[in-house]
Amino acid sequence: MPFKEGNNLGGRKKGSKNKATTEIRERFKYLLEDNMDRLHQDFDELEPKDRIKAFLDLAQYVVPKLKSTEIKQDKDQPVITIDFTE
Known part of the structure; x- marks a missing residue:
């Protein structure tokens, strides 16, 4: 049977999040929140x-x-000066 677009045979729906990944992210979030004071102290030390690298x-x-972003200008066109003043 050839593959048909959108036929996931009961798998995760397109765009849905992986449950395991979601749970790990939630647990990591709580770990950070519960240790925020310690993290600040470690960071300051x-x-x-x-500290800049971290x-x-x-x-x-x-x-x-x-x-x-690369800006290319045709050498035949004049240079336009933009003045940023308030």
């Missing part, structure tokens, strides 16, 4: 360079990384 490592889970 780090050397400044280690901060940047953790930030990737909260703030999405920005992708670089």
